[in-house]
Amino acid sequence: MDAHSVHPTCLADPDRPRCQAGPPSHPFPVEVGGGRRTRQILMKERKTGMVKRASFTAVALAFALILTGCTSRPDEAGEPARQASPAASEPVTASEPVTKPKVVTSGLEAPWSIIFHGDTPLVSERDSGRILALHDDGTTSEITTVDDVRAAGEGGLLGLADHDGYLYAYVTAASENRIIRYPLQGDGAQLAVGRAETVLDGIPAGTYHNGGRIAFGPDGMLYATTGDNQNSDNAQDRASLAGKILRMTPEGDVPGDNPFDGSHVYSYGHRNPQGIAWAADGTMYATEFGQDTWDELNIIKPGGNYGWPIVEGICKNRQYIDPVQQWRPAEASPSGMTILGDDIWVANLRGQSIRQIPLSAPSTSTRHYVGQYGRISDVVVTPKGKLWAATSNTDGTGRPNQDDDRILTIPTE
Template identity: 50%
Template sequence: MGRRAGIAAAGVIVVLTAACSGAPEGTGGPASRNGTGEETARMVPPGEPADVATGLEVPWAIGFLPDGSALVTERDSARVLRVRPDGTTSEAGEVEGVSPGSEGGLLGLAVSPEFAEDSHVYVYYTSDSGNRIARMTYDAEDGLGEQEVLVDGIPVAQFHNGGRIRFGPDGMLYAGTGDAGDGSLAQDTDSLAGKILRMTPEGEPAEGNPFGNLVLSYGHRNVQGLAWDEDGMMFGVEFGQNTYDEVNVIEPGGNYGWPEVEGVGDREEYIDPVVTWTPEEASPSGAAVAGGSLWVAALRGERLWRVPLSGDDDPVLEPEQLYVGEYGRLRAVAATPDGEEIWVSTSNRDGRGSPGEGDDRILSIPLEG
C-alpha cells in the first residue's frame, strides 16, 4: 500500500509541474521517472491524427475484428457500426432493449479473443431494469445475431453507469461499473455497482475471484477505462468527483477507497492511484496500452493523455498531454491489432460538447517509432 501511495503522490506532482511548465501545450516537458528527477529518454511523438470515419452519433466503444476493421457502438442510437480502415462504414445492427438517457445507453463492446471460432461480440448497455452485459454473434453478411443476456441488474442511474468491457490476457471478460450515484454501493462487495467485475465468457464468476462472485475490486466511483500492459499489469481509469480523477493498478480484492477517499488517501486499508488529474484536465473515459504507454481519452479535458509505462516497480512515468482542445471531448481509445496505431473517438454530440463539422468522428493516430 505504501508503494502505491508514493507513486500516486508523484503523479500529483507531475500534473502540477506540467501545468506550470513553459512547454508548448500538447507536447509536455522532458519525461522524468515519477517526478524524482531521474532523466529518461523521450518517447518518439505519435504521428498526425487523421479521420477514419465522421458523422457518427456519440461513438462510445471501439472493438477490433481480426481483419483490422472495428465494431463501434453509438450510445444514443443503440446501433453497432462496422468501420473499416479505409473509412467505409456500415451498420452491423441495432441492440434491442437499450434505454438511452443522460450517461446511459449502448456503452461498451468487446470482441471475443476466439472470434474466428465463435463469432461472439459482447456489449454493455442500459436497459429499463438496469445495466446489462449481453453476448451476440456477428457475421459480416448477416450482421448481429440474437442476444443472450449474461449479467443483468447492474445498478443504473442517470449518471455513473460505468460501461467499459474488455477481455483480459487470461481470457476472462472484465467490466467497469459505476456507483449509480450511491457511493455506499461501491463499498458493498455483494453489489455490482462501483466495481471491476471479472467473469467467464459465459458470464459466470471467474475462478479465483476474491469474493466468490463477479467482483474483482471495489471502492470505485465510475470506471470507464480498462487496459493491460505486456506483463499483464491491469490498469483501471475512473472519474473522480470534484477533485481527482484516477489511474489505478488493479489488484484482486483491492479496495480503492470511494466514497471515503478521492485521489490519494494514504490510508492502509485503501489502494492509492498511480496517477491523478483534476476533472478539468481529464474526466477520463477510454484507455488502451500500445507503444509502451497507457493512452487515456479525456472528455472534459478535451485531450489525449499518454502515460509512459516504466516496466518496473513504479509502473508509470510522467504523463504527457496531447491535442489539447483540438478535437473536443475524447471518449474511446483502442489499439489496432498490429499495435501500430490507436483509434480515438470524439464525444461532442453527447449533450456536453460543441459539435463541429464532421462530428462525431473516429481518429487514427499512428504510433511512430
C-alpha cells in the same frame, strides 16, 4: 440530491476532507514524460508559460470543494459543477504535436467504444444504440441496433468486446445495466449478428455513473467496469454489482478463482471507472472518474478496495489502494484507455485530450492535442498496431463541428 449538499460519509470520515484539501500527498503529477517529442512539447509549453504545476488556484479550488462536500453527481452530461469549474482550474494548453491525426471516418453519433472483429472495426453509439461496422473507404454500415437501450445522461449502449465468435455489449436498459452477447456470422461487409443472449444482468443503473467498459483479459475472462449509479454506498458494498470491476467467464459465470467466493466482484470502492487495459506483464490498469477533486489511474489487484466514497485520489490510508496517478477533472475525465508499446494512452472527455503515460513511470504523463478535437471517448490499438481515437462532441455536452463525431488515427512516433 442537491449539488451542494454534504454527503454524510464526508462528515463521518476526517480522512476524506484531508485528502481533498491537501496539497496532495504525492507531488502533483507534472504532465511531462521522457522522450524526444515530449521534451519538444515541454520546451514549447515553457516558452508560453503553460507547463502545468500545482498552483495556488488548484489548492484554492480543492479547499473550496470541501465546502461543497461529496455529492452524487453526474460526470459529464448536464452537470453544472464539472462544466463550470474549468475557469477555476489550469488553462487548457496546446501540445503542438509533431504529426497531425488523420480522419478515419466522420458523422458518427456519440461513439463510445471501438473494437475489432478480425480486421473489421466495430463502433458503439451510446444514444442511438447502433453497432456500426467501419469499412476501408470510411463508410459505415449498421450491424444491429441493440434492443432496450435507455439512453439518458451517461447511460446507453456503452462498451463492446469481441471474443471467440461473439460480440459483447454493455447496455443501460430501463432498470439495470446488463451485458449481452451476439453470435457473429460472416465477415467484413457481410458481418451480421444472431440472437442476443444475456451474459450478466442486474447491474444497478442510474442516469449517471454507469461505468460500461468491457474487455477480455489475458486470462480469457471478461472484465466489466461498473459505476456507483449515483449511490456511493454501493461502492463499498461487496453484495452490490455497482461501483466495481467485475470478472466473469465468457458465459457470465463466476470464475472459481475470483477473490470473493461466489461473487463477480474483482475489485471494489470505485466511483465510475470507464477504462481498463493490461500491460504485457499482466498488470491491469483502470481509469476512474473522481467526484470533484481527483480522477484516478489505478493498478487493479484482485480483491482490492479503491476507497470510494471514503477517500478520493491519493490519501495514503492503508485501508485503501491509492491511485498511481491522479488528475483534475477539468484536465481529465478519463474514459477509454489502451496500451501501445511502452505507454498507456487515455481518452479524456472534459479534458479534451489524449494522455500518454509511460509504463516505466506511471505517475507521470503528457497530454496531446489539448482542445484540438474536443472530447475523446475511447482510444484503441488497431490490428496493425496503430492508435485510433473516437471523439464525443455530439453527446449533448460537447460542441460538435460539422464532421463530428470522428474516429482519428493518432500518430505515436
